[in-house]
Amino acid sequence: MNNNLNCKYSYIGVLVLFLFLISSQAIAQKLTKDEAIRLTLENNFGIRIATNNIEVAKNNKGILxxxxxxxxxxxAGANYQSANSTTSFPGVTERVPVAGTTDTITRPRPDIEIEGAETQRYNASLNLNYTLFDGLGRFYNYKRLKEQYNLTELQARSTIENTILQLFTVYYEVARLSENVEILEETLRISRERVSRSNYQFEYGQNTKLNVLNAEVDVANDSINLLNTKQQLINTKRDLNVILNNDLEKEFEVDTVIQFTPKIVLDEYVEKAEENNVTLLQNKSNIRISEYDIKVSKSGYLPTIGLTGSYGWNENRNPPSAFFPGNIADTYTLSGGINLTWNLFDGGNTVTRVKNARIALDNQEISQNQITQEVKRDIANALGNYKNRLNVYEIQQQNVLTNQNNFERSQERFKLGQITSIEFRQAQINLILAETNKNAAKYDAKIAELQLLQLTGQLLNIEF
Incomplete structure (x- = not known):
């Protein structure tokens, strides 16, 4: 008997442990803000492309x-030739002795035939060319490539800033919907309690069927609101997984704690915004590139001086001919030289390039004035929006306290039968709206702060 009980308890213990492990795995992992940033920087498609573009610019600015x-x-080269030749001597005679006698006879000179005469030629050389001076074109082009690398880094920084802003826009939307789900779950719980209470009161003759039906309608509405919000939350989590380049169905929870940047720090960032704004920095880089373009174009006015050198080897293997024996000839050559090229007139191409480069520089400077004005306007608007949303958030916080107090009083009076179910429901709806509006105001204020920080060039330098 005891053995059976021990086995039974052991089985129950194993089952409880198994269920605990399953439930532990089912709990969604917490996705912190720092972890979200890390995953985005490592996996986001746009950031990976921007990083590759930096590598290309780095290669372009190298010494190579x-x-x-x-x-x-x-x-190097090799040539092989095999030839058959016949040499004739028309009208030419020769005297040859008669065998066994001292006499000679005259006969035509016979043809000379050579078959399979092989000719072989081999050559190899090294040729060196070096430009000593090209009118400073490569000097300024080298500087231009370095500045192009700086511009590519700024473009990558802009991509990262936009992606981080997009990340937290979606991240905080997940946080807002998560908090709204909790609010609606609590609302549904209270509405279900109200249905139970109404049923008890109806059974004991203290209530009408109409109150029961009203409570059931409210439960249905609260259930629908909760289902819709949960579906919005699931969809928004998928949006966040796309940014993180995660599995679309990966489940997680987010951090709902918000910390705002102190006002004194924010004022300092705004004061130095023109020095750090990435759009202004890109425009300044474009101006420097345009200045180098002018200098590169002007190099066409000056001569080019270059060095040349070569070392070569040639070998000819000639077969014997009708008149000469075969021979092998090896030749070694070493040569060097200096050349000067000066295009005194190129049809006006250089003049045209210089003029166009100056116009491009002028356009960049005009664009700088325009962008500076636009950035100042954007910062002023962003600062105003942030302050306004922060004030709205503070008002909404107080509004929640007021509605919470009102709901608690209404709930007590409803239990005592001093107010109707309609009045109670209105107090409940007011509390739901106040809490959801407070959540929206909180995250709207934070996103407005991040937009302001991006414009001041400090988005990547803060703690989230």
Whole structure:
């Protein structure tokens, strides 16, 4: 008997442990803000493309693409020829002795036939070319490539900032919907209690069937609101998984705690915004590139001086001919030289390039004035929006306290039968609206702060 009980308890213990493990695995993992940023920086498609673009710009600004290194070209060749030849001597005679006598006879000179005469030629050479001076074109082009690398970094930074802002826009939407789900779950719980209470009161003759039906209608409405909000939350989590490049169905919970940047720090960021705004920095980089373009174009006015050098080897293997014996000839050559090229007039191409480069620079400077004005306007608007949303959030916080107090009083009076179910429901709806509006105001204020921080160039330098 005891053995059976021990086995039974052991089985129950194993079952409880198994259910605990399953429930532990079912609990969604907490996705912190720092973890979300890390995953985005590592996996986001747009950021990965921007990182690759930086690598391309880094390669372009390297010494191997500068034009400062010489070119060394190796050439080699081999040629083989096999020929059959016949040499005739028309009208030419020769005297040859008669065998066994001292006499000679005259006969035509016979043809000389050579079959399979092989001719072989081999050659190899190294040719060196180096530009000593090209009118400073490569010097300024090298500087231009370095500035292009800086511009690519700024473009990548802009991509990262936009992606981080997009990340937290969706992240905080998940947080808002998560809190709304909790509010609606609590609302549904209270509405179900109200149905139970109404049924008891109806059974004991203290209530009418109409109150029961009203309570059931409210439960149905609360259930629908909860289902819709949960579906919105699921969809928004998928949106966040796309940004993180996660599995679309990966489940997680987010951090709903919000910390705002202190006002004194924010004021300092706004004061130095023109020094750090990524759009203004990109425009300044474009201006420097345009200045280098002018100098590169002007290099066409100056001469080009270059060095050349070569070392070569040739070998000819000639077969014997009708008149000469075969021979092998080896030749080694070493040569060097300096050349100067000066395009005194190129049909006006250089003049046109210089003029167009100056116009491009002028356009960049005009664009800088326009962008500066727009950035100032955007910062002023963003700062105003942030302050306004922060004030709205503070008002909504107080509004929640007021409606919470009103609901608790209404709930007590409803239990005592001092107010109708309609009045109680109205107090409940007011509390739901106040709480959801407070959540929306909280995250709207935080997103407005992030937009302001992006414009001041500090989005990547703060703690989230």
């Amino acid at each position: 693409n500068s034009g400062y290194l010489p070119s060394l070209v190796a050439n």
